[in-house]
Amino acid sequence: MNDGSGPPDENDALIRAAQLRHEREKRGRQDEEPSVARRLAQIGVLGWMIVTPMLIGVFLGNWLDRTFKTGLFWTAPLLLLGLGLGCWSAWKWVKKA
Template identity: 60%
Template sequence: MNAQPDEQDPLVKGVRLRADRQRRWLRDGDASVGRHLAQIGVLGWIIVVPMLLGALLGRWIDASRGSGVFWTAPLLIAGLALGCWSAWKWMRDS
């Protein structure tokens, strides 16, 4: 019996992704230093922008309700979590 690998299997998907990356590396070679620096910059912005938006939204809510930093701190942490998740997803997919 000829069994085809399941396309939804995470192991099969991971092996194919790794093979695609290997073929791309063999074809294109190593990325330049500028490309690596650009990726680091993108990662920084992916993390920082949601944090800043959370802080700004929290400050606006706190200022309108006079609640100190009641909303600023949790929204800042939520922005950090969202930014880290986005960065992890971007790194995993690239």
């Protein structure tokens, strides 16, 4: 045990615990996990990345169907095209992040 007059004793349990905590904090700062709010924001962004192209496809298809009086000839394929485009862009975004 150290009496305080010399260098700290490496075998002291309190010193070892402080060093361990310091190392954990340093690793925590380097490998910081995103917060829950950030994760929820990412989920929201992913949702909109998929839904927005689908809605554009529905609106464009509906307009084309009303213009040419074709029933669902344009709406259904453009909806599926929007879904594919949205899923592809979301996948690319997740791979990048």
